[in-house]
């Protein structure tokens with residue numbers, strides 16, 4: 006059976022202490038979740054304690070961003086070598102907040118993807134159309150462009166190291182509107198098709214994110230082409246995440262492969 010991917014980006018929430026406490030609880034409740042790959046992406050300052058807390062458990066730790074260069078005059082940035090010092094496996098790249106607030110471009114995301122791969126990390130590339138793109142009915146074109154630009158130059162033999170998070174910008178965060186399952190299924194079909202064109206049938210997990218909650222998680226995971234969920238707010242409360250892990254794992258076990 007394929008693995009189910011369930012992860013959370015803690016954004017600029019939770020201090021190092023809070024992250025450690027959260028991880029300890031998560032390790033406790035997820036001991037028997039053999040079918041799921043669980044991951045947590047805390048802030049940089051919590052990474053050391055998070056990786057220590059997660060050592061020997063089934064929880065993977067990620068970083069929310071990474072500069073592509075190993076060192077240089079880039080005040081405030083964190084390099085792959087610095088992240089290598091911790092037990093970090095995943096690098097989140099191109100979250101919509103990075104793109105919209107910090108004006109990151111596909112070209113920059115591409116450099117980060119290539120650098121993350123070169124340093125042995127799993128790049129978790131986030132893509133998603135804006136509300137305006139959706140209105141113009143160009144979501145599929147936008148997703149294809151983002152994938153082609155951000156994954157440019159990725160060698161085929163490294164493609165299976167990638168993870169993709171499809172997160173419609175209009176569905177993310179407190180002002181987000183949850184996407185309908187039919188809509189999500191169509192976009193995942195497009196993403197899988199583009200990945201297939203780029204990497205000839207390589208198995209690359211595509212996660213859905215954006216206002217995932219206890220009510221919609223199970224129906225999203227049922228969809229073809231949805232290999233997991235990338236969750237914000239609803240995972241930050243450990244009881245709520247526990248419920249989502251339980252329900253989606255059950256659905257996953259009954260999914261036909």
Ligand code: PGA
Pocket residue numbers: 014172176177178179181214215216217235236237238239
């Ligand atoms: P949300 O966040 O689940 O709170 O909408 C998702 C994300 O930003 O990745």
